[in-house]
Amino acid sequence: MLSVINILYLLASVLFILGLVGLAHPKTAVRANRMGALGMLVAIVGTLLDRNVIAAGMNGYMLIAAAMAVGGLIGAALALRIKMTAMPQMVALLNGFGGAASVLVAGAALHDAVNPNLQLLIATAASGVIGAVTFWGSLVAFDKLQEWLLPGKPIHYPLQQPLNVLLGLIALALAVWVVRDPSAMAAYWGLVLVASILGVTLTIPIGGADMPVAIALLNSYSGLAGAATGFVLNNNALIITGSLVGASGIILSQIMCKAMNRSLANVLLGNMGAGSSGGASADETYAGKVKSTSPEEIAMLLETARRVVIVPGYGLAVSQAQHAVRELASLLESKGTTVEYGIHPVAGRMPGHMNVLLAEADVPYDKLKEMDEINPQFGQVDVVLVIGANDVVNPLAITDPSSPIAGMPILEVHHARSVIVMKRSLSPGFAGIPNPLFAADNTLMYFGDGKAAVQALVAAVKEG
Amino acid sequence: MEMFISALTVFVLAVFVGVYVINRVPPLLHTPLMSGSNAISGITVVGAMISIATPGRISTILGFAAVALATINVVGGFLVTDRMLAMFRKKE
Numbered sequence: 330m331l332s333v334i335n336i337l338y339l340l341a342s343v344l345f346i347l348g349l350v351g352l353a354h355p356k357t358a359v360r361a362n363r364m365g366a367l368g369m370l371v372a373i374v375g376t377l378l379d380r381n382v383i384a385a386g387m388n389g390y391m392l393i394a395a396a397m398a399v400g401g402l403i404g405a406a407l408a409l410r411i412k413m414t415a416m417p418q419m420v421a422l423l424n425g426f427g428g429a430a431s432v433l434v435a436g437a438a439l440h441d442a443v444n445p446n447l448q449l450l451i452a453t454a455a456s457g458v459i460g461a462v463t464f465w466g467s468l469v470a471f472d473k474l475q476e477w478l479l480p481g482k483p484i485h486y487p488l489q490q491p492l493n494v495l496l497g498l499i500a501l502a503l504a505v506w507v508v509r510d511p512s513a514m515a516a517y518w519g520l521v522l523v524a525s526i527l528g529v530t531l532t533i534p535i536g537g538a539d540m541p542v543a544i545a546l547l548n549s550y551s552g553l554a555g556a557a558t559g560f561v562l563n564n565n566a567l568i569i570t571g572s573l574v575g576a577s578g579i580i581l582s583q584i585m586c587k588a589m590n591r592s593l594a595n596v597l598l599g600n601m602g603a604g605s606s607g608g609a610s611a612d613e614t615y616a617g618k619v620k621s622t623s624p625e626e627i628a629m630l631l632e633t634a635r636r637v638v639i640v641p642g643y644g645l646a647v648s649q650a651q652h653a654v655r656e657l658a659s660l661l662e663s664k665g666t667t668v669e670y671g672i673h674p675v676a677g678r679m680p681g682h683m684n685v686l687l688a689e690a691d692v693p694y695d696k697l698k699e700m701d702e703i704n705p706q707f708g709q710v711d712v713v714l715v716i717g718a719n720d721v722v723n724p725l726a727i728t729d730p731s732s733p734i735a736g737m738p739i740l741e742v743h744h745a746r747s748v749i750v751m752k753r754s755l756s757p758g759f760a761g762i763p764n765p766l767f768a769a770d771n772t773l774m775y776f777g778d779g780k781a782a783v784q785a786l787v788a789a790v791k792e793g
Numbered sequence: 794m795e796m797f798i799s800a801l802t803v804f805v806l807a808v809f810v811g812v813y814v815i816n817r818v819p820p821l822l823h824t825p826l827m828s829g830s831n832a833i834s835g836i837t838v839v840g841a842m843i844s845i846a847t848p849g850r851i852s853t854i855l856g857f858a859a860v861a862l863a864t865i866n867v868v869g870g871f872l873v874t875d876r877m878l879a880m881f882r883k884k885e
Contacts, residue, residue: 338839345833346810352826353817355881362825362878365833366871376839385846392845396857397838400864407865408872416824416873423831423870426862430837433859437844437852448797548827555834560800562840568800569807574830576811581823674820681823688880699820 330378337375338566344368345570349577355694372566413689414646417679421471421544427551428463431456431558432521436514438561445511452560454504457517458524460554465528467547473537474678481537483599489534490598496527534599538759541679542585542596549578581680588674588700590726590737611763615755618768622775624782624789627749630773632793634711634747637661638703640671640740641683644717644752648779651690654716657787658692669696671703671713671740673721700740707744715742715750715766717779719758722750724766734760748772751782825877832870838863 345368351361376382382389411419435456442449472479503520506513535543556571558564586593631637639654658668670692676683684697707713715722718740725732726739742748743766750767753776757763766772775782818826841863844856 341836342807345836346814348829348833349811349814349818349826352822352829353819355822355878358822358825358881359875359878362829362832362871362874365829366867369833369835369838369867369871372836372839373842376842379843379846381843382846385848389846392853392857393842393860396841396845396860397864400861401868403861404865404867404869405872408869408876411873413877416828416877419869419873420824420827420831423828423866426865427831427834427837430835430841430859430862430866433855433862434837434840434844437847437855437859438840440855441844441847441849441852448800545827548830551834552830555837556804558837558840560797560804562843563796563800564840565800565803566836567840568804570833570836572804572807573811573814574834576808577815577826577830580812580815581827584820584823672820677824679824680827681820681825684821685824685877685880688877694821694881697821 330380334375334378335565337371338564341368341372341375341566342569344371345573349573413685416682416685417540417544418471418474420548420679421467421474424544424547424551425464425467425471428460428467428554430460431551431554432460432464434558435460435561436517436521439507439511439517440514442511447508449561450508450511452557453517454507454520456554456557456561457507457521458500458504459550459557461521461524462528462531463547463550463554465525466532466543466550469529469532470535470540470543470547473535474540479533483536484533485599489530493527493530496523496530499523500527531597535596536599536759539589539591539596539599541675541677541682542582542589542593544679545578545581545585546593547578549575549582552576552578584674585680588738590734609763609765611755611757614763614765615768619755620773622749622773624775624785625793627773627775627786628789628793630712630747630749631661631666631790634661634666636667636710637712637714638669638671638707638710638742638745640673640713640715640718640722640742641687642676642716642718642721643678643683645779646677646683646686646717648717650716650780650783651686651692653780653783653787655687655690655692657783657790658696660787660790669698669703671700671742672697673700673718673740676718676721700738704741707741710745711747713742713745713748715748716783717751719752719764720760722766723758723760723762723764725762725764733762742766743769743771746771749775751775751777751779753778822878822881825874828870828877829874831866832874835863835866835870838867
């Protein structure tokens with residue numbers, strides 16, 4: 330029976346890998362995701378044949394079914410009701426639940442172990458630490474994204490790093506205790522408690538704007554916690570899945586860090602850029618150079634444009650302007666204009682978020698262009714519409730080596746013939762610095778509130 | 794020790810597979826990638842099922858909570874990923 334179960338686990342792992350392979354293209358992705366779900370079904374059916382589960386009889390099956398019903402209902406309710414703007418919160422919660430499940434399973438395994446070997450003990454300690462850090466770190470990330478209790482900006486207090494090191498050392502000591510005396514369950518739960526505090530203290534210094542990195546990293550931790558639990562149970566399905574998820578999270582956090590030109594350490598410690606040393610002030614940058622425009626004037630520009638690129642920022646999603654933007658694009662396309670979207674990797678609040686928000690507004694995915702693909706083409710673009718974005722189109726990243734965003738890859742919209750920036754005011758973005766793009770010769774500012782401003786523009790284009 | 798080495802082998806090889814496969818996923822689908830990986834990390838459910846079934850009140854309670862949590866990941870993760878991917882179908 331054991332070999333049958335292990336073969337089913339192998340089949341499940343293969344289906345998970347194929348599920349990830351299929352995510353390489355939107356056309357194959359839906360089927361790939363269902364393959365992953367099938368893999369999960371196979372793994373669960375296999376586990377129902379486990380001799381412990383069979384020995385537990387009807388009572389065991391009923392308990393498993395009840396627990397799955399509870400989790401299934403909560404999961405389905407979350408999945409079907411969550412707004413796409415709140416996807417980062419959803420993923421943060423799921424990261425956390427994954428970590429918590431690992432803590433509980435490792436705890437149960439330690440409790441039940443007869444003559445546990447070194448591998449089980451070390452893996453149990455690892456699973457407890459990583460799982461608890463993941464759970465509490467994810468709750469903090471969730472809260473910061475939801476903007477309930479904690480402020481979005483980094484939280485700093487005296488002796489922050491020494492305190493974290495101290496907590497880490499206490500956790501290490503408790504882990505050694507778990508390994509030396511497996512019967513001491515108090516040591517395990519103490520370890521989980523200390524790791525829980527550590528999860529909170531490690532996440533609160535991370536700023537709201539850096540949450541894409543934090544979520545990706547916690548995603549990775551949840552995978553590593555699962556892999557550690559796999560070592561506890563000697564279960565290959567858990568080890569394989571955990572390492573796939575661990576690798577995925579690490580890769581995504583690296584991509585996000587690169588897109589912000591920050592080191593991972595810099596993000597984790599909550600250090601924003603080195604501070605603007607000698608950069609021009611807002612007054613120097615903008616005085617007398619900013620040209621404001623009206624919907625009618627923009628409509629005239631768009632009338633003659635053959636190629637238009639829309640650059641969305643998170644401000645667009647906050648004001649729910651995606652659908653109005655899509656309407657504007659359709660209107661222009663019906664007149665023969667080419668409309669595309671230039672997406673910066675950190676345009677949303679998690680990796681790939683802006684793409685989902687635009688896809689929800691029925692924007693075809695082949696119109697969504699990555700930064701590296703669209704950047705060389707801005708020279709041939711007639712009009713760029715920047716909507717609710719700021720730092721990701723700030724040319725100072727290229728021109729001013731002393732700027733806090735120096736070296737950050739940006740969408741080089743300033744090469745386009747005309748740039749229209751839709752924004753409520755000249756207020757700075759997360760980096761807190763003025764943006765010379767707003768004062769450039771080829772830029773017109775269209776001040777207004779996201780959705781209403783786009784709708785006014787749609788009306789003007791219709792009349793024109 | 795031999796069991797550990799074989800588990801470690803599986804772990805290291807799976808990390809390599811992960812790195813190669815994930816690097817092929819375009820930024821377009823990075824959000825579904827994350828929710829999808831949440832879903833498959835719900836595989837902890839199989840360990841949790843065994844904890845429920847193991848005699849003893851404590852492991853049954855821990856297992857019950859873990860099965861519920863992991864199932865949130867499985868059901869929530871796959872469903873929300875499906876919902877998102879449906880939006881990426883080619884529009885006419």
